[in-house]
Amino acid sequence: MPSSNPLPPKENALFKRILKCYEQKQYKNGLKFAKQILSNPKYTEHGETLAMKGLTLNCLGRKEEAYEHVRRGLRNDLRSHVCWHVYGLLQRSDKKYDEAIKCYRNALKWEKDNIQILRDLSLLQIQMRDLEGYKDTRYQLLMLRPTQRASWIGYAMSFHLLEDYKNALNILETFLDQQQKGSNFDYEHSELLLYQNLVIQESGDLDEALHHLETNQNQIVDKLTFKDNLGQLHLKLKQFDRSSKYFKELVRRNPENTDCYKKLIQAMQITEPKDIVNFYLYYAKKYPRASPPKRLPLNYxxxxxxxxxxxxxxxxxxxxxxxxxxxxxxxxxxxxxxxxxxxxxxxxxxxxxxxxxxxxxxxxxxxxxxxxxxxxxxxxxLAQHYDYLNDSNKALNYIDDAIEHTPTLIELFVTKGRIYKHAGDPQKAYRWLEEAQALDTADRYINSKCAKYMLRADLVKEAEETCAKFTREGVSAMENLNEMQCMWFQTECALAFQRLGKYGEALKKCHEVDRHFSEIIEDQFDFHTYCMRKMTLRSYVGLLRLEDVLRGHPFYFKAARCAIEVYLHLFDEPLKDESAEQDILTENLAPSELKKLRNKQRKAKKKAEQESAQQREAQVKRDQHHKSRQQGDVEADAPQLDELIPDKLARVEDPLEQAIKFLYPLQRLSQNSIETHLMAFEVYYRKKKGLLMVQSLKRALKVDSKHPKLHSCLIRFNRFVAENKSTWDPSVQQVVAKESQPFFNGKDAKTLNKEFLTDHATSLRATLEGARMMYHLDEKCQSQALNLVTNIDNKYQDVNNEICTEILRSLKRGDFGSCDGETEEYVQRCQERFPFSAAYRPPCAADGPISGGGSNHASGNEENCNNSN
Structure with missing residues (x-):
């Protein structure tokens, strides 16, 4: 790289060796050469050498020193593209992509045609989805390196991602025309043609896409994709005879592919269920060993x-x-x-x-x-059949018969656990999974399933010990599962901690899942150059589109929902200050009792200190183990993230702002889920943001206007508007009145609630929300509201254990005020109706021992509880 502050030949040779050492990851040697230059009194403040020394130090994990040297170098030579480029690389290593882009742009001011800087800039632009900037940078690279394939492909792809298909196709066509002269067609060329065809299809010109495929069929190596594309294009163009020809070939090639059968049915224009069954029966005879033609006709x-x-x-x-x-x-x-x-x-x-x-x-x-x-x-x-139909008694009878028949089959114990889970007894469920796991301790699937059931029973420590059988030695199972991004485990942990009231621990797990998604997004950085070089362009476009919607994944949704619920709870009921609470407790204690309490606190403190010391020791050992596993010097380009401390997370000052951080991705990527908009309403309701509440309700109505929880949101919003509109700005009042008018049609909250209860008289879930709002609007209606939800008679068509448990939680939470007597009567009714559910049994009964597989499924635990009393 030419320098703005050139060194004499001897020092310049040393500087080149620093660059070479950096490229070859010989960082210690690079530092030696940098020291030789900087020890010369004339060049102690040479900017570019200081910058390269800082970059080398960063690769050795010495970040603070690295930043100090790079900034010092930059101050001494602000006109050096090398210093700006190095500063950009440092910012990139800390995932500060916006800052890195600014540095690269500054570097280009002093060296506008530097290919390496332009390449690095283009990578950051595609990572940040700055598509316009990416297009401009790729154009500069194409002008500088017109003979390189990647220059043409990158420029074409920039137009494709911007949906400018015409320009993308013109560039690809120009490039392919140059390639055709005497070159051998290989797999990479084939992939390029299929990518070109993808662009033509997305442009909407299906005739041209079909012509393109047929013209280039001899050059396309991937015949499976080629035939599938031909079949689908003919199908979209309603050329059914040709389409059916290709799908018949694909069925013959792979008779197990269900998708090919379905497309063939479309191509053959078979619509009557009877004809579809005959179609599958024909193929069942033709391919007697294939499973789809035997299973699929059962659907019709x-x-x-x-x-x-x-x-x-x-x-x-x-x-x-x-x-x-x-x-x-x-x-x-x-x-x-x-x-x-x-x-x-x-x-x-x-x-x-x-x-x-x-x-x-x-x-x-x-x-x-x-x-x-x-x-x-x-x-x-039959056991699974009756379990699906919510007949737990018959399901248990049949699974007991199966266990009696063959007591060594693991699947039977897993199914019995699942029956108890569906019946509402997570304690018994996990114990049957323990039985299954004991039969084959080397089965990772059963081990994971057992751990999951333990977490559903809120036994976090036991679940961690179970997973430890398959995690790395020398590391706690919880940390190793976090390293492996085992998100199902962390999500279930978060939900278990939430149920146990350990809100800090729950939030820690939710934040860990959020960090996994951030890491996955950052990991795509490595593919930007790889895919362009290897010509896996269709897969690359698929990857970019997947990353754009990544946080719409169910794993993220579950973790985000848990975090939002916890933050809402912490806003409604903030955690008390422990020291103040202790002072209140000790004020009225006798001296002897106070002494006992102090001794107990000292012992607890000592134990906590010992545990933290052990954890620090273990951390040091892990760090040493990690270093010993790595050969040579390692590039430390991953930024150090803040430690997630549960107590700090639970005592956050702005829980609603933290909830919004989890909510934003859901609003963008999970718009079709009613839960997203209901959670948004709950957050904005507490923030008293009228316009944002209206927005959430409108979106929820589009998704599912009859959802019961949406009704309670509408009633609360109606009352909120009535109580607060006088304090709003006139323009806000006008917008809220106009946009919310279709919600209520001029009716008040009580009328709307009464109509809702009448319209949904046969739904217990809807009645629960209506009854809650009845009490919310008028506390004098408590007995009427309680009567609606506690009498689970035959008029309701959707009575099940899940809804009844939700009603019990609502009663205990105080949604209907003080109602201990009614709650006890309701629990007795539910216990008769759902004898296996632990929610309606006293705690001692719920924790009773596992039965031996006999028919007295419910009675054993009750006897244990009575005996203990």
């Missing part, structure tokens, strides 16, 4: 035909012993008639297998008997 067949087909399908699976048979058929359970047919067949199988060893008593003389395991798998299926 009805009546006797369905009975015949599902009978044959289930018999084969039960004889072979296919554990996921129920999962395979569960999509059919939306049709009640099909459920009845399946149940009748299964009950017939049980009777016939017990009597004659066949699936039907009428087939007693037809061939050999079914294997002994067939009855086991029928029991197994």
């Amino acid at each position: 067949a009805e009546g006797d035909q369905f009975k015949t087909l599902v009978d044959a399908y289930m018999r084969k699976a039960l004889s072979k012993g296919v554990p996921p048979l129920f999962v395979d058929l569960s999509s059919l359970y939306n049709d009640k008639s099909k459920v009845e047919i399946i149940e009748a067949l299964l009950l017939q199988y049980v009777e016939a297998l017990k009597k004659v060893g066949k699936y039907s008593e009428s087939e007693v003389n037809n061939g050999p008997k079914e294997p002994a395991s067939a009855l086991l798998w029928v029991y197994f299926y």
Whole structure:
């Protein structure tokens, strides 16, 4: 690199060696050469040498020294592109991409045609999705390096991402014309052609896309993608005969691909369910070993035909012993008639297998008997079947029969645990998973499943110990799972801590999940150059589009929802100051009791200090272990993140602002979820932001206008407007009145609530929200509101354990005021209706020992509770 403050030949040679050492990661040697230059009195403040020394120090993890040297170098030579470039690299290593872009732009002022700086700038621009800036930078690179393939592809892609398809295609066409002269066509060229075709398709010119594929078919290596594209293009252009030809070839190539069958049906224009069933039956005969043509017709067949087909399908699976048979058929359970047919067949199988060893008593003389395991798998299926139908008693009876038949099959214990989970008893559920895990301690899946059930039972420490069997030695399981970005575990931990009231710990887990998503977004940085070089352009565009919507993933949604709920709770009920609380407690204590308390506090403090010392020791060991695993010097380009301290997170000054940080990505990427807008309303309701509440309600109404919780939001908003509009600015009043007018149609809150209860008289979930609002609007209506939700009689069509548990939580939370007597009566009713649910049992009963698999499922725990009393 030419210098704005040139060195004499000897020092210049040393400077070049510093650059070489940096490129080859020989950082200690680089520091030696830098020292030789800076020890010369004439060049102790040479800017570029100081900057390179700082960059080298940064790679050795000495960040503070690095920044000091680079800034010193920059002050001494502000006109040096090297100093600005190095400062930009330092900012990039700390993920401060906006600052790094500013540095690169400053560097380009003094060296506008520097390819390396332009390349680095383009990477940051695509990372930050500054597409206009990316286009300009790629154009400069193309002008400087017109013979490089990456220059053309990068410039074309910048137009593609900006949806300027015409210019993107012109650039690709020009580049391909240059390539055609005597070059050998390989996989990379094939990928480039398929990318070009993708751009043509996205431009909307399907005829041109089809012509392009057919013209270049000899140069395209990926024949599977080629035929799939041809089939889909012909289908979109309604050229059904040609389309069906390609999809038939794809089915012949892979008879297990369900998507190809569905596209072939569209191409053949088969619409009648009967004809679709015949289509699949034809292919079932043609490919007898393929599974889709046997399973897919069950979605369309009805009546006797369905009975015949599902009978044959289930018999084969039960004889072979296919554990996921129920999962395979569960999509059919939306049709009640099909459920009845399946149940009748299964009950017939049980009777016939017990009597004659066949699936039907009428087939007693037809061939050999079914294997002994067939009855086991029928029991197994029936247990899952009745569990799905919320008949826990029958489900448990059948799973007990299966365990009695074969007490060593792990799937049976897992299913029994799942039945208890659905019945509302997480304690028994996890204990059955423990039984399953004990049968095969080397099975990672069962281990993970067991840990998940422990977390559902709020046993965090036990879950961590269970996972420790498969995590790295020398590191706590919780930390290792965090390193591995095991988000299901962290999300379940957060929810468990939330239920336990350990809000700081819950928030810590939510923030860890949020950091994982930030890391995934940052990890795409490595692919910007790789994909351009390897020509995996279609995958690269897919990656960029995935990263743009990454925080719409269910893992992030669950963690964000948990964090928002916790922050809302902390706003409503802030944690008390422990020292002040202790002073209040000790004021009225006798001297002897005070002495005992002080001794207890001293012991607790000493124990906490010992634990923290052990943790520090373990951290030092881990750091040493980590260093020993790495060979040579390591580039420390990951910034040090702030430590997540639970107590600090739980005592944050602005919980609503913290909640909004989690809410923004959901509002952008999970707009189709009603929960997003309901949570937004709850946050803005507490912030008293009228316009933002209106926005949230309008969005929620678009998603699901009949959602019960939306009704309670509307009622509270109605009352909020009535109480606060006099304090608002006139323009705000006008906008709120205009936009909220369709919500209420001139009716007051009481009238709206009364109409809602009348319209949803058969829904317990909706009645719960209506009753809550009835009490909220008028506390004199307490008995009427309680009567609506505590009498779970037959008039409600959606009574289940989940809704009844939610009502119990609402009663205990005080949503209906003080109502201990009514709560006890309600608990007794629920206990009769849901005998397996732990929510309606005293704590000692819920924690009772596991039963031995007999039929007295509910009674054992109650006896233990009575005995302890």
